[in-house]
Amino acid sequence: MREVxxxxxxxxxxRLATWNVNSVRARLERVADWLKxxxxxxxxxxxxxxxxxxxxxxxxxxxxxxxAHVGHSQWNGVALASRVGIEDVxxxxxxxxxWGDPPAAEARALGATCGGIRVWSLYVPHGRDQQNPxxxxxxxxxxxxxxxxxxxxxxxPQAEIALVGDWNVAPRDEDVWDMDFYxxxxxVSPAEREAFAGVVGAGYADVVRxxxxxxxxxxxxxxxxxxxxxxxxxxxxxxxxSPALAPRVRSATIDREARKGKNASDHAPVVVDLR
DNA sequence: ATGGTCGATTATCGA
Numbered sequence: 710m711r712e713v714x715x716x717x718x719x720x721x722x723x724r725l726a727t728w729n730v731n732s733v734r735a736r737l738e739r740v741a742d743w744l745k746x747x748x749x750x751x752x753x754x755x756x757x758x759x760x761x762x763x764x765x766x767x768x769x770x771x772x773x774x775x776x777a778h779v780g781h782s783q784w785n786g787v788a789l790a791s792r793v794g795i796e797d798v799x800x801x802x803x804x805x806x807x808w809g810d811p812p813a814a815e816a817r818a819l820g821a822t823c824g825g826i827r828v829w830s831l832y833v834p835h836g837r838d839q840q841n842p843x844x845x846x847x848x849x850x851x852x853x854x855x856x857x858x859x860x861x862x863x864x865x866p867q868a869e870i871a872l873v874g875d876w877n878v879a880p881r882d883e884d885v886w887d888m889d890f891y892x893x894x895x896x897v898s899p900a901e902r903e904a905f906a907g908v909v910g911a912g913y914a915d916v917v918r919x920x921x922x923x924x925x926x927x928x929x930x931x932x933x934x935x936x937x938x939x940x941x942x943x944x945x946x947x948x949x950x951s952p953a954l955a956p957r958v959r960s961a962t963i964d965r966e967a968r969k970g971k972n973a974s975d976h977a978p979v980v981v982d983l984r
Numbered sequence: 985a986t987g988g989t990c991g992a993t994t995a996t997c998g999a
Binding site for chain 1: 987988989990991992993998999
């Protein structure tokens with residue numbers, strides 16, 4: 710599968726990261742600095758907030774990464790950057806529900822094989838609020854992802870698949886800073902948690918939590934209300950791994966440092982080291 | 985003070 714005979718990553722393992730960058734163009738300097746320091750081999754990005762023709766490919770290329778992107782205007786947009794190859798790029802997964810006018814509708818999922826691992830960069834619909842039709846779309850979207858994920862493993866139980874990104878679900882009470890605050894909002898409802906659990910039940914394990922246990926461990930902090938310095942966040946960014954991939958995990962970290970200072974994204978990168 | 989901040993695109997909307 711690998712095109713390079715002895716890539717550096719095969720000697721010291723593959724470092725896989727996911728990061729909701731909240732605009733790849735507004736964040737470009739910080740993303741580039743993070744790539745230089747972070748040594749990631751594969752980086753999934755979400756909320757790139759640009760069209761394909763606006764994606765700053767050259768900056769990534771200069772840093773040694775190939776890129777694939779799907780996006781539309783300011784909405785959503787997901788990307789993969791890889792220095793261990795990008796093959797078989799797919800925009801959207803089979804059965805993925807649509808919302809709004811294409812191509813915005815397809816800007817939530819990008820799959821590619823990177824260094825032998827099938828990586829999906831995912832931006833799960835937000836839901837907006839419990840009564841909004843967008844919530845139904847969110848739950849349907851996760852149900853279709855569950856079905857697709859189950860089929861991929863049925864076709865090849867040994868497949869090394871990573872489902873990574875911003876899931877817009879906090880699966881446990883400990884994953885939000887205050888359950889009362891979120892009681893009537895999105896991300897914590899039983900329906901949303903069941904939808905997330907459906908993907909886990911299809912065979913994909915959260916491989917980060919064992920290395921970054923809660924409570925009080927988050928991946929997102931609202932820009933407003935000084936949520937970050939007050940340590941009031943949510944854990945909503947996850948790396949889920951298939952049964953063949955999960956045992957390759959050696960460590961995982963949430964890079965809180967990247968949320969600090971000016972011009973930070975409201976999400977921190979999540980990093981997983983594979984053997 | 986029932987908001988407070990961002991980003992993309994153009995006075996809103998989404999997160």
